[in-house]
Amino acid sequence: MTIIAEGVSRSFDGVDAVRHVDLEARPGRVTALIGPNGAGKTTLLLVLATLLRPDTGRISVAGFDPATHTADVRRRLGWMPDSLGAWEGLTCRTALALTGRMYDLPATEATRRATGLLERHGLGAFADRPTRVLSRGQKQRLSLCRALINDPPVLLLDEPASGLDPAAQIELRHFLLALAAEGRTVLVSSHDLDELGAMRPDVVFVQDGRTAPAESVTRALTARRGWRIRALDPTALERVLPELGVAPYDAVFRRDGELVIPFDSEAQAADALARILGAGIRVSAFAPAVGELEQAFLDLATGRASTSPSGPSHHEPARPGAGAPVTTFPRVPQAPPPAPGRPPETSGGIPRPHDGAPRPHDAAVTESGAEPRPPAATDVNDAGPANTSTDTPRSDS
Numbered sequence: 001m002t003i004i005a006e007g008v009s010r011s012f013d014g015v016d017a018v019r020h021v022d023l024e025a026r027p028g029r030v031t032a033l034i035g036p037n038g039a040g041k042t043t044l045l046l047v048l049a050t051l052l053r054p055d056t057g058r059i060s061v062a063g064f065d066p067a068t069h070t071a072d073v074r075r076r077l078g079w080m081p082d083s084l085g086a087w088e089g090l091t092c093r094t095a096l097a098l099t100g101r102m103y104d105l106p107a108t109e110a111t112r113r114a115t116g117l118l119e120r121h122g123l124g125a126f127a128d129r130p131t132r133v134l135s136r137g138q139k140q141r142l143s144l145c146r147a148l149i150n151d152p153p154v155l156l157l158d159e160p161a162s163g164l165d166p167a168a169q170i171e172l173r174h175f176l177l178a179l180a181a182e183g184r185t186v187l188v189s190s191h192d193l194d195e196l197g198a199m200r201p202d203v204v205f206v207q208d209g210r211t212a213p214a215e216s217v218t219r220a221l222t223a224r225r226g227w228r229i230r231a232l233d234p235t236a237l238e239r240v241l242p243e244l245g246v247a248p249y250d251a252v253f254r255r256d257g258e259l260v261i262p263f264d265s266e267a268q269a270a271d272a273l274a275r276i277l278g279a280g281i282r283v284s285a286f287a288p289a290v291g292e293l294e295q296a297f298l299d300l301a302t303g304r305a306s307t308s309p310s311g312p313s314h315h316e317p318a319r320p321g322a323g324a325p326v327t328t329f330p331r332v333p334q335a336p337p338p339a340p341g342r343p344p345e346t347s348g349g350i351p352r353p354h355d356g357a358p359r360p361h362d363a364a365v366t367e368s369g370a371e372p373r374p375p376a377a378t379d380v381n382d383a384g385p386a387n388t389s390t391d392t393p394r395s396d397s
């Protein structure tokens with residue numbers, strides 16, 4: 001049930017929304033589609049969801065070409081657009097059940113599934129209320145329910161966490177991991193790199209309608225980055241670092257009572273920590289200063305990943321056949337979903353964005369961690385789901 005796109009392009013009246021995209025999203029994995037505003041992510045998802053025809057390129061979703069085998073693809077697809085377009089006057093249960101009927105589910109089965117999904121996603125109390133009363137976050141939940149009504153093996157999710165409260169975002173993360181663990185293919189676009197990164201996804205980076213080469217993504221994901229370390233006795237820590245040869249002294253930053261030290265890899269960071277602890281320093285915090293995915297995004301968006309010298313790579317990028325490199329970067333195994341409730345975060349976990357710190361090796365990064373961002377493009381209109389005819393799709397020229 002793999003998703004494959006090769007050389008896909010799509011333009012609108014002279015606007016090249018997608019210029020050249022190669023990607024592969026595999027069953028059993030969460031694949032993150034990331035990129036700046038206006039990069040072409042939603043357009044690409046619409047193409048994969050059979051809602052837009054590509055101008056060029058080859059696409060395969062679960063073995064079928066969306067352009068020629070639209071119904072075969074839709075049967076296997078769950079599509080969650082970036083904003084819910086729902087029948088406002090229908091109750092949540094009816095709206096979902098009706099969607100189920102469109103997938104040829106018997107009426108009782110459609111209603112049973114609708115009720116189960118609403119309960120599962122915290123909308124049980126709203127089952128018999130019209131969809132228009134839902135808050136933004138509740139609409140996102142309903143949209144997810146709708147994407148799941150046909151029990152699809154392939155899921156395309158455009159900004160699914162948008163509008164969700166923090167607890168719901170964590171719940172969504174665990175839920176998506178559980179879906180992937182069941183063998184489904186989950187392709188998710190999001191700007192919440194913290195939440196996305198916590199899923200340890202495969203990564204596809206799009207900018208200006210083009211996917212970044214696999215090598216650049218690999219480089220960005222494995223680049224040297226800063227780790228923050230806090231000791232009960234900061235002076236003793238500072239004194240011991242040069243003695244241990246952990247890092248050149250001028251590469252170490254001080255920030256908020258912590259030090260930020262650059263390391264090339266997790267292994268190097270772990271070795272250094274062992275030496276610091278071995279020297280009798282009592283360490284109370286040790287973690288990457290910037291989320292791995294956030295840093296990769298910034299490196300790719302600013303072009304650093306394509307020009308900086310290649311760092312040691314933990315994985316070779318996957319390449320289907322002998323063709324052009326795809327941009328999906330296979331990551332470490334994704335953790336199975338934990339039991340309900342937040343799993344314990346290790347000290348090495350990806351920190352929240354407000355933990356952003358300057359990367360010691362990079363003079364272009366400011367003390368606050370802020371970096372120049374590409375200009376935002378005009379937000380585009382909402383697209384309706386593949387499975388509801390009353391939704392308003394974005395105009396397709």
Ligand SMILES: Nc1ncnc2c1ncn2[C@@H]1O[C@H](COP(=O)(O)OP(=O)(O)OP(=O)(O)O)[C@@H](O)[C@H]1O
Pocket residue numbers: 012013015016017018035036037038039040041042043044377378379380394395396397
């Ligand atoms: N129907 C359309 N007509 C004209 N231009 C469009 C249309 N749809 C998208 N575009 C343009 O194509 C480009 C890519 O848009 P798209 O929505 O795919 O980006 P995105 O990566 O999803 O952005 P964001 O992260 O802001 O949601 C943008 O420049 C957008 O203005």
